[in-house]
Amino acid sequence: MPPLWAMLALSCLRIGWTVDLQPQLASITFATNNPTLTTVALEKPLCMFDSTEPLEGTYGIYLYVMADLAGFRNTSVLDRDKTPLRATFQETMGGRTGPYKAAAFDLTACSDLPNLDAVRDVNQALGILDAYLVRVGDNRSCLWDPNFQGLCNAPLLAATAYRFKYVLVNMSTGLAQDESLWSDPIRTKQPTPYAAIDTWPGRRSGGMIVITSILGSLPFFLLVGFAGAIALSFLDMGGFDGETTHDSQITQEAVPKSLGASEPAYASVNLRPPLDRAEVFPSKLQD
Numbered sequence: 001m002p003p004l005w006a007m008l009a010l011s012c013l014r015i016g017w018t019v020d021l022q023p024q025l026a027s028i029t030f031a032t033n034n035p036t037l038t039t040v041a042l043e044k045p046l047c048m049f050d051s052t053e054p055l056e057g058t059y060g061i062y063l064y065v066m067a068d069l070a071g072f073r074n075t076s077v078l079d080r081d082k083t084p085l086r087a088t089f090q091e092t093m094g095g096r097t098g099p100y101k102a103a104a105f106d107l108t109a110c111s112d113l114p115n116l117d118a119v120r121d122v123n124q125a126l127g128i129l130d131a132y133l134v135r136v137g138d139n140r141s142c143l144w145d146p147n148f149q150g151l152c153n154a155p156l157l158a159a160t161a162y163r164f165k166y167v168l169v170n171m172s173t174g175l176a177q178d179e180s181l182w183s184d185p186i187r188t189k190q191p192t193p194y195a196a197i198d199t200w201p202g203r204r205s206g207g208m209i210v211i212t213s214i215l216g217s218l219p220f221f222l223l224v225g226f227a228g229a230i231a232l233s234f235l236d237m238g239g240f241d242g243e244t245t246h247d248s249q250i251t252q253e254a255v256p257k258s259l260g261a262s263e264p265a266y267a268s269v270n271l272r273p274p275l276d277r278a279e280v281f282p283s284k285l286q287d
Contacts, residue, residue: 019178021048021181022180022182022183023042023043023045023164023180024043024183025041025042026041026042026043027043030132030133035186035187036189037158037188037189038137038155038156038157038188039137039138039155039188040135040136040137040156040186040188041133041136042134042135042164043133044105044133044134045061045166045168045180046108046113046132048166049168049177049178050107055177058172059168059170059177060105060107060168060171061105061106061167061168062084062103062104062166062169063101063164063165063166064085064100064102064164064166064167065100065136065164066095066098066100067095067096067163068161068163074182075099077099077167078167078176078179081175083176084174085100087100087101088152089102089142089153090143090152094154094157095162099165101151102136102153104151105134113131114127114128114131114132136153136156136162137153137154137156139153139154156188157188159187159188159189159190160187160188161185161187161188162185163182163183163184163186164186165181166179167179
């Protein structure tokens with residue numbers, strides 16, 4: 001018969017025992033901007049729960065989130081019968097009144113992990129990142145969509161510290177098999193006020209300075225081009241008037257001179273006979 005301590009250890013292993021591990025932020029290799037204002041990317045608990053002995057059956061992972069409040073640091077996410085809590089984002093006011101279940105995914109065996117060398121392949125990168133990472137707060141539609149089904153992984157609050165916990169669940173029984181420790185506080189980013197944005201050129205790269213200079217000079221060049229176009233349009237109008245004057249002079253020179261030296265120059269274009277000639281014709285008819 002085995003000793004009592006061995007039987008107790010075996011019993012604890014079967015019931016489930018909290019592993020001395022915590023959820024961790026995703027590596028900067030996979031998530032360069034992490035955390036953001038409303039999201040936190042975590043590493044999935046790969047090889048965390050099946051490192052002691054192989055697991056038989058179907059298992060899943062539940063991710064719980066809560067705000068970092070002093071009264072909740074040792075909060076349990078299990079009922080008395082080891083059933084995981086079903087509290088939602090809305091019911092806990094986004095984790096401010098207690099932990100809520102934010103995500104659930106299948107447990108991936110260590111032997112089935114995808115090769116990280118293939119992450120450079122665009123066609124495989126998304127699947128690899130999904131296998132290694134879980135992002136908290138990336139679902140906005142669940143807050144306003146009345147027909148939304150599933151877990152509401154709603155955006156987190158900015159400038160707020162959160163804690164995270166993984167729970168290993170036996171999917172055939174619905175009971176928790178194991179769980180991790182609560183993570184250390186992870187704070188989302190704080191919005192940067194507009195007045196605090198540093199505009200000193202020394203904090204900018206050379207490329208940014210060149211682009212800023214070009215964009216600043218562009219209105220001047222546009223104004224010069226516009227003024228040149230106006231000047232050219234006036235020059236074209238003056239040339240057109242000169243050609244019209246020249247044609248009118250040629251037309252006047254082509255008009256024949258009048259017979260009388262004392263007559264006005266415009267008499268040459270008058271087709272009616274002079275007044276004295278009109279008086280001569282009736283006198284001849286009387287003779």
